[in-house]
Amino acid sequence: MINQRKVLNDEQYKILVGIFGVILAFSLSYSALALTQSIFKP
Known part of the structure; x- marks a missing residue:
């Protein structure tokens, strides 16, 4: 029972951790996209 609970x-x-990683990667890609758009804005 203890082993099953630990698993x-x-x-x-x-x-x-997977959900946190997805949110972190999404926020990083979004900020990078906004940064590149602000740099390459005509």
């Missing part, structure tokens, strides 16, 4: 916590931790 479940590891799964939830991986899911949280």
